[in-house]
Amino acid sequence: MKGMTIIVRKVTQFIAPIIFLFGLYIVFYGHLTPGGGFAGGVIMASAFILQILANGEILDKLRQEESGLEFLESGAILGFLIIAGLGLIISSSFVFFSNFINKGIVGKLLSAGMIPLENIIVGTEVCAAITTIFIALVVFKDEVAL
Amino acid sequence: MIPFILCLILFLIGLYGIITQKNLIKIIIGLAIMEYSVNLFLIMIGYIEGGTAPIFAEKFHLNNYVDPLPQAMILTAIVIGLATTALLLAMAIRLYRKYGTFDIRKINSLKG
Amino acid sequence: MKKITLFIILFLIWMAFSFNLETANILSGVFAALLTTLIFSSRFLTSWKKFYNPVRYFWLIIYIIIFVWECIKANFDVAYRVLSPRMPIKPGIVKVHSSLKTEIAKVILANSITMTPGTITVDIIDSDLYVHWIYVKSDDPAYYTKKIIGRFETLLKRIFE
Amino acid sequence: MNAWIPLYVVIPLASAFIMAILGRLVKNMGKVILLIELLFLTCLTLVFILNSKGTLSYNVGGFPDVGDIPIAIYMVMDGLTKLLLLIISAVGFITALFSISYTREYTAERKFYILFSLMIAGMNGMVISGDIFNIYVFLEIAAISSYILVAFGVEKHQLEASFKYQVLGCLASLLILLAIGFIYWGTGTLNIADISRQLPYSANFIKFVSLLFLVGFGLKAAIFPFHSWLPDAHSSAPSPISAMLSGVLIKAIGLYVIFRLFFNMFALNADIAMTILVLGTLSMIIGGLMAIGQWDMKRLLAYSSISQMGYVVMAVGIGMTIMVKDGSKTIAAFAFLGALLHLLNHSVFKSLLFLNAGAVEYSTGIRDMRKLGGLAEKMPITSKTSLIASLSISGIPPFNGFFSKLIIILAAVRAHYYWLAFLAVAVSVVTISYFMKFQKYIFYNKPGEYDNQIKEVPAPMSIAMVILALLCLMLSLMVIPSIRDQFIFPAVNVLIKNLQYSTAVLG
Numbered sequence: 001m002k003g004m005t006i007i008v009r010k011v012t013q014f015i016a017p018i019i020f021l022f023g024l025y026i027v028f029y030g031h032l033t034p035g036g037g038f039a040g041g042v043i044m045a046s047a048f049i050l051q052i053l054a055n056g057e058i059l060d061k062l063r064q065e066e067s068g069l070e071f072l073e074s075g076a077i078l079g080f081l082i083i084a085g086l087g088l089i090i091s092s093s094f095v096f097f098s099n100f101i102n103k104g105i106v107g108k109l110l111s112a113g114m115i116p117l118e119n120i121i122v123g124t125e126v127c128a129a130i131t132t133i134f135i136a137l138v139v140f141k142d143e144v145a146l
Numbered sequence: 147m148i149p150f151i152l153c154l155i156l157f158l159i160g161l162y163g164i165i166t167q168k169n170l171i172k173i174i175i176g177l178a179i180m181e182y183s184v185n186l187f188l189i190m191i192g193y194i195e196g197g198t199a200p201i202f203a204e205k206f207h208l209n210n211y212v213d214p215l216p217q218a219m220i221l222t223a224i225v226i227g228l229a230t231t232a233l234l235l236a237m238a239i240r241l242y243r244k245y246g247t248f249d250i251r252k253i254n255s256l257k258g
Numbered sequence: 259m260k261k262i263t264l265f266i267i268l269f270l271i272w273m274a275f276s277f278n279l280e281t282a283n284i285l286s287g288v289f290a291a292l293l294t295t296l297i298f299s300s301r302f303l304t305s306w307k308k309f310y311n312p313v314r315y316f317w318l319i320i321y322i323i324i325f326v327w328e329c330i331k332a333n334f335d336v337a338y339r340v341l342s343p344r345m346p347i348k349p350g351i352v353k354v355h356s357s358l359k360t361e362i363a364k365v366i367l368a369n370s371i372t373m374t375p376g377t378i379t380v381d382i383i384d385s386d387l388y389v390h391w392i393y394v395k396s397d398d399p400a401y402y403t404k405k406i407i408g409r410f411e412t413l414l415k416r417i418f419e
Numbered sequence: 420m421n422a423w424i425p426l427y428v429v430i431p432l433a434s435a436f437i438m439a440i441l442g443r444l445v446k447n448m449g450k451v452i453l454l455i456e457l458l459f460l461t462c463l464t465l466v467f468i469l470n471s472k473g474t475l476s477y478n479v480g481g482f483p484d485v486g487d488i489p490i491a492i493y494m495v496m497d498g499l500t501k502l503l504l505l506i507i508s509a510v511g512f513i514t515a516l517f518s519i520s521y522t523r524e525y526t527a528e529r530k531f532y533i534l535f536s537l538m539i540a541g542m543n544g545m546v547i548s549g550d551i552f553n554i555y556v557f558l559e560i561a562a563i564s565s566y567i568l569v570a571f572g573v574e575k576h577q578l579e580a581s582f583k584y585q586v587l588g589c590l591a592s593l594l595i596l597l598a599i600g601f602i603y604w605g606t607g608t609l610n611i612a613d614i615s616r617q618l619p620y621s622a623n624f625i626k627f628v629s630l631l632f633l634v635g636f637g638l639k640a641a642i643f644p645f646h647s648w649l650p651d652a653h654s655s656a657p658s659p660i661s662a663m664l665s666g667v668l669i670k671a672i673g674l675y676v677i678f679r680l681f682f683n684m685f686a687l688n689a690d691i692a693m694t695i696l697v698l699g700t701l702s703m704i705i706g707g708l709m710a711i712g713q714w715d716m717k718r719l720l721a722y723s724s725i726s727q728m729g730y731v732v733m734a735v736g737i738g739m740t741i742m743v744k745d746g747s748k749t750i751a752a753f754a755f756l757g758a759l760l761h762l763l764n765h766s767v768f769k770s771l772l773f774l775n776a777g778a779v780e781y782s783t784g785i786r787d788m789r790k791l792g793g794l795a796e797k798m799p800i801t802s803k804t805s806l807i808a809s810l811s812i813s814g815i816p817p818f819n820g821f822f823s824k825l826i827i828i829l830a831a832v833r834a835h836y837y838w839l840a841f842l843a844v845a846v847s848v849v850t851i852s853y854f855m856k857f858q859k860y861i862f863y864n865k866p867g868e869y870d871n872q873i874k875e876v877p878a879p880m881s882i883a884m885v886i887l888a889l890l891c892l893m894l895s896l897m898v899i900p901s902i903r904d905q906f907i908f909p910a911v912n913v914l915i916k917n918l919q920y921s922t923a924v925l926g
Contacts, residue, residue: 006365013302021290067443075436093481108282188600229563233567234582
């Protein structure tokens with residue numbers, strides 16, 4: 001697909017990392033402030049989408065990125081299941097999704113047990129998934145008719 | 147009461163779109179509108195007049211906060227809606243590749 | 259070096275977001291900034307050296323003051339055109355030649371023009387800016403070039419070039 | 420035993436994503452993982468059926484109840500659940516075996532197995548979950564993967580069928596979500612057992628919400644006025660998927676939830692019972708009549724699914740009306756026995772028929788029955804297994820379909836619904852007629868015009884069909900009292916003792 005004008009491209013160069021960082025912030029502070037894995041993941045994905053829209057990409061490279069993202073996505077979900085399954089194995093009463101890590105003090109960054117970990121995994125997953133959806137739609141639109 | 151009526155009207159607009167429109171994309175938009183109206187309905191269920199956000203902080207009162215459960219439900223419903231809408235759009239693009247049109251009257255290889 | 263620049267900027271932005279000095283927060287900030295740097299550094303601005311020149315920041319502050327002043331003037335101008343019963347508008351697109359060399363300077367110039375009420379930059383092609391103007395005062399290129407970008411251009415040259 | 424319950428969701432999900440990661444490194448990884456997974460789940464379900472009596476419940480996250488309000492998400496395992504889980508994993512296993520050779524033609528073969536596994540996860544989760552919102556979530560997982568699987572071949576008609584299916588499916592999901600919202604508004608809880616304890620709320624409210632649920636899940640189950648997507652979607656899908664959709668999916672995500680909600684969540688209601696009875700009867704008749712005129716073999720089978728599901732819904736409706744009128748519990752139990760037995764049997768013979776159709780299509784590449792013919796000698800295994808399935812679905816003794824239909828008809832007679840018994844017999848005759856057409860035009864007529872040499876299908880496909888044909892015979896044993904008491908009766912008990920659900924789950 002083709003890129004956009006120089007104005008959009010130059011601004012994107014500077015703004016995309018900041019958007020991504022903001023997404024990471026939302027994910028990391030998901031258990032303390034509004035937001036969390038899903039919202040942060042969407043913001044992170046929007047940084048990538050902005051970059052692809054502004055700069056334009058070659059179809060083959062997009063396909064490559066899509067398969068890499070698929071890998072990341074599956075890995076994230078598997079990680080989530082492993083964290084949930086650890087509760088089944090570690091906790092004494094076989095509780096799926098049990099929060100067995102020390103929960104800490106309310107309001108600190110390192111608190112709430114496994115919830116920050118789950119937020120990070122959900123953030124990765126959502127970021128990968130939404131970028132994949134976008135890339136897949138671009139690829140479907142641009143590829144030659146069968 | 148008025149917000150619920152407006153929500154119902156939004157729902158009906160979406161339903162009207164699905165039933166009457168002949169363009170695939172417009173049908174998808176109709177579905178999306180319906181989905182938003184249902185989400186809006188869910189969030190209104192948990193709302194309390196003057197309630198605070200259900201976050202544990204200094205201003206938190208135990209007897210005056212909005213119900214967080216519908217909000218969790220909506221987040222899930224939004225994610226699911228995202229998946230269905232994306233899938234529908236992908237199908238629509240594929241259909242356009244095959245038939246060269248978005249018009250539902252011309253997409254009719256299935257009969258009987 | 260480009261990566262370090264980006265890292266420092268991002269880390270500062272992270273501290274501005276979170277605004278506390280816990281160890282956990284600083285460590286996560288370092289991690290987040292590092293991750294962002296690794297992903298986005300290849301697409302970041304090429305002229306990173308300019309971030310280390312304090313003179314440029316000085317001119318930037320001056321530029322911001324002038325820009326705000328121009329904005330206020332333009333606001334009153336547009337308000338007059340909107341409120342006046344005769345509607346004294348004469349819209350049109352003019353081609354303005356800019357002598358700026360770097361792309362980033364041209365982009366900032368275009369954005370400044372867009373943010374000033376009454377003018378909108380439609381596109382940049384090579385070093386020509388196409389500007390939509392609410393009241394095209396004259397057909398003379400020298401006149402309207404000076405009118406639209408005159409004061410911005412010299413300052414931007416100092417900041418970005 | 421309780422700690423094994425979440426595995427029904429964890430294992431299919433985990434194996435789906437392990438396939439996604441390892442599948443690109445090791446060829447054929449997906450097939451192996453899927454088969455092992457489904458075999459394990461089948462064995463686990465059998466262990467559950469044989470070992471445990473009564474209702475098991477499990478709360479995810481380990482949050483204890485506050486007072487008597489359940490906070491955690493509940494997973495519930497009772498007789499009905501076990502029956503459905505058995506159907507899902509056993510038919511899933513055989514269908515997966517069939518797919519091994521069938522899917523070779525697809526370029527993205529790996530993704531087929533991932534989606535298959537996700538669909539299994541969705542259906543398992545739906546059957547096992549004890550609160551309505553999780554039912555919605557798992558419903559969408561199962562439904563979305565089935566939308567993609569229907570369009571897996573990306574041909575014209577597949578995409579079109581999938582789009583139609585998706586629009587109606589999304590509509591159904593939205594109605595279900597709306598109904599869930601109303602339920603939460605009215606009761607302040609989402610747990611099915613807890614909702615049923617909050618009774619009574621106002622009658623109009625219940626009627627409105629039941630109507631929303633009935634339309635929503637009726638669309639998913641393709642009961643008569645909502646059936647229009649089924650013939651397209653089920654006939655266009657790849658054959659193993661058609662078998663899964665017709666044999667398992669419409670039962671797990673449609674009928675099961677209707678039974679669960681209208682028996683265990685709402686109090687029984689005369690109007691709803693009558694509606695279910697009428698809709699079941701109508702879909703039985705109309706599905707049968709529509710099937711006669713079809714020339715596309717998979718389309719014929721799809722319409723036949725509507726008709727056979729009509730039998731199940733009708734039998735349940737008979738039982739419901741009896742229970743509403745406080746009639747004899749034995750007759751109601753008899754009707755439910757017929758319904759559930761027919762549910763089980765239908766999942767076996769309908770998947771077998773779709774696999775047969777898939778085998779014929781695999782060898783000849785033709786789906787139009789007028790162009791086929793004379794395959795009985797060239798494809799002996801396919802021909803014989805399909806004959807067994809056709810006899811079974813038409814209700815010829817000693818195959819399983821005979822017993823379940825007989826029980827349904829007897830239940831209708833004992834409940835003094837003579838006209839329903841008559842209609843059931845009449846539709847059975849119609850069934851025989853269209854399956855004679857199916858047999859004659861595909862296997863016994865004069866040979867059609869084929870370009871290439873017709874061979875029997877590869878071994879995994881034949882094995883899958885033979886296993887299902889044997890199951891058709893063996894499920895007749897379900898009428899023997901001791902086996903029936905072990906497999907079907909716990910499920911019937913759930914429907915008969917409908918008010919004991921909440922005490923069984925919450926204690």
